[in-house]
Amino acid sequence: MLEATIIRNGYVVDPESAKIEKKEVGILEGKFIDPSIIKGKVGYVNYIDAKESYVAPGFIDIHTHVFKDYTYLGIAADEIGINQGVTTIVDAGSTGIEHYEVFKRKIMNTSKTEVLAFLNISKKGLCNGGAELANLEDLMDMAEAEKIFETEASILGLKARMSSSVVKDTGIKPLIHARKLSDALNVPIMVHIGNPPPLIEEILPMLKKGDIVTHAFHGKQKNRIITSNQTLLPAAIDCLNRGVLFDVGHGSASFSFKTLAVYKKKYQYPFSISSDLHIKNYNEPVGSLMQTMSKIRGLGYSLLEVVQAVTSLPAKTLQLNEQGTFAYGTRADVTLFYEKEKSARLIDSEGDALMVEKVIEPYLTIREGRKVFESNAGTIQNGN
Ligand SMILES: [Zn+2]
Structure with a gap:
């Protein structure tokens, strides 16, 4: 029947x-x-x-960490997936090529939530701590990248975490390598921005249409997308005009109400909303993808905009044809x-509070x- x-x-x-x-x-x-x-x-x-x-349409969270038991921050996929109204989650670089088979077997194949991945450009991913790009010998090489992207449809692109605690002395070099892989394989790069080195002025010009900047609205002193005179960096505007997607990637240290409020005043480029949820920020400050959406609603974005930011927008950017649509x-x-x-006091990664009524x-x-x-x-x- x-x-x-x-x-x-x-x-x-x-x-x-x-x-x-x-x-x-x-x-x-x-x-x-x-x-x-x-x-x-x-x-x-x-x-x-x-x-x-x-x-x-089922919500999509394009930045999460669900490699439970194999990384220091992994959380159970269904916990932040279907149990929080999210039908598709993308793990953002917890696994590199060395542990992908385990990730697939233990996480992707056992979760009720659809689990996809950005593969870390470090072979070790986050399975060996959080400085995975400090040694250039750990970068995935072209031949192995070609092979895995050819067979694994669940891998959407590459993850490059470009901040000082991850790259140490290698600076921009891992991203130069990621660019080569990305161009050869025709897959996007999700770049995480944070404290320099490398400088955001070095990172942004390297990105192309379809790439994603996560932690785009962080509030750190350096490497913000907003300048001291409260406008977007010229390199950020160029990036958006080329078709690079800015993504929230809330996380423990990477979302600031102040940064997004400045952006909202002057700029209409849509951005995706993701949580960067993992075991250490699940209770606070992140909570859930929906709580992140509530914060962004609280800053004045419409319900339709925050829904598009977790459905059609990430689906189109990542060419997910079965998701983010009622077609x-x-x-x-x-x-x-x-x-x-409901009145609630919600906090961002800087500890700033926002009172919301919904x-x-x-x-x-x-x-x-x-x-x-x-x-x-x-x-x-x-x-x-
Ligand atoms: Zn992350």
């Missing part, structure tokens, strides 16, 4: 048509379909009551969530048409 589902009674947030409207979402055999087709042709339909929650025939990953009227919370998570997580938010919502 065909497996058909209709999600009804929800406010559908469609990141592509940029509309929020009350309507139904149809799913047949794990793929989106026009609900009227199901009603006419399929005998039994399983109805999911959205209970007036928002209904969006008929694509995989039915769905995130149901509430935006609750918070985004997960209700139901659906993967390939099936419910994989339900919180009690729907019951509470109905009861008040």
Whole structure:
């Protein structure tokens, strides 16, 4: 018998048509379909009551660390994935080529959340501590990179953590190597920025369309995208104009309300929202992808914008054709969530506080048409 589902009674947030409207979402055999087709042709339909929650394509978090037990910071993928309304997570460089098979077997293949990866350009990834680019001998070579990218569809690109504690004395050299690999393989680089060396003025000009700058809105003294006269660095503007994506990558030390507030005043370039969640920032300051979205909502971005920042925008940048969309025939990953009227004091990585009056919370998570997580938010919502 065909497996058909209709999600009804929800406010559908469609990141592509940029509309929020009350309507139904149809799913047949794990793929989106026009609900009227199901009603006419399929005998039994399983109805999911959205209970007036928002209904969006499954959320994507493009910067996480889920190599649990093999790195010092790994967290369980489902803990920050489906249990928090996130259907696809991308591990950002926890694994290099040396441990990829283990990562695939232990994490990707055992999680209910879809787990994809940016492969660290260091062969060791984060399995040998956090200074993985201090020795140039540890860089993945071209032949091994070609081989693994040819066979592993779950690897989306390369990760290069370009800050002083990671590169030590090698400076910009690891990124020069990453650029060569990226150009030969035609895959993007996610670059992390932080304290120099290398300088942000050395890093940004090396990036091309489709590459991603994570920790883009950090608040460190040096290497910020914002200059002392509160405008974007010329190198950052050039980057955005070339089609490089800026990404939040909140993390323990890499998201500042002040930096984003300055950016928001003058610039409209969209950016993706990711958490950089791992075991050490899970409780605070990050919490979850939705909490990160609540912070950005609190700075004045619209609900549609923060949903696009975790669905259509990262999906398009990373050429994920099955994710971030309600297009008929694509995989039915769905995130149901509430935006609750609730006062909360949220903090960024600098310890600055923001009072918000609304918070985004997960209700139901659906993967390939099936419910994989339900919180009690729907019951509470109905009861008040
Ligand atoms: Zn990270």
